[in-house]
Amino acid sequence: MSPLPDYRPRQLSLGPLETEILNIVWELGCATVKEVHERILSDPDRELAYTSVTTVLNRLTNKGWLSCYKKGRVFYWEPLVSREEARAIKSYEQLHQFLAVSNPDIVASFADSLDTASLEQLEAIASRLEKIRRQREEQK
Incomplete structure (x- = not known):
């Protein structure tokens, strides 16, 4: 049984793209915008602007699902909950x-x-x- 964690995101509701991107970050463990963007574009039927991925990652951070840190000139996102x-x-x-x-x-x-x-x-x-x-x- 998975115990209820002490930490909870500020906003639980997520849109479809937010859910998709959060799933990608969970799969990667830690991700850059480029890695998430490439993963989405690996589907030949998909189109999504790089800036849209950045916006969604920032939204997930503001909602309390992800943390963001900068290493050198690159930003990395990590999940705050599994x-x-x-x-x-x-x-x-x-x-x-x-x-x-x-x-x-x-x-x-x-x-x-x-x-x-x-x-x-x-x-x-x-x-x-x-x-x-x-x-x-x-x-x-």
Whole structure:
């Protein structure tokens, strides 16, 4: 289970191009505008200006997804959260939003309409939560 990280980006919502570029940076680990631009243009059906890549990288930095540093005359971008941490953060936010707007009857009705595999997942989650709570109590 991937723990919920202490750090969270300031803005979770991303557009399609932001998501694509963030995925490229995750794949590369650390990237320059040129590396990201070349990766996008490796698809012969794609066109994207170099300056557009720079703009999106800066937007991702402002949203708190990437950090940027300069080495010599080149700027480098690195992710501030891993892909797994991002999934955990987004899942947590979605669940929190669902539970915040729903009353127990709606949540129960929703859960009741799930298929067998989903119900088994919910039971596994409930079991895991119970185990975590017991461990916390034992540590006190």
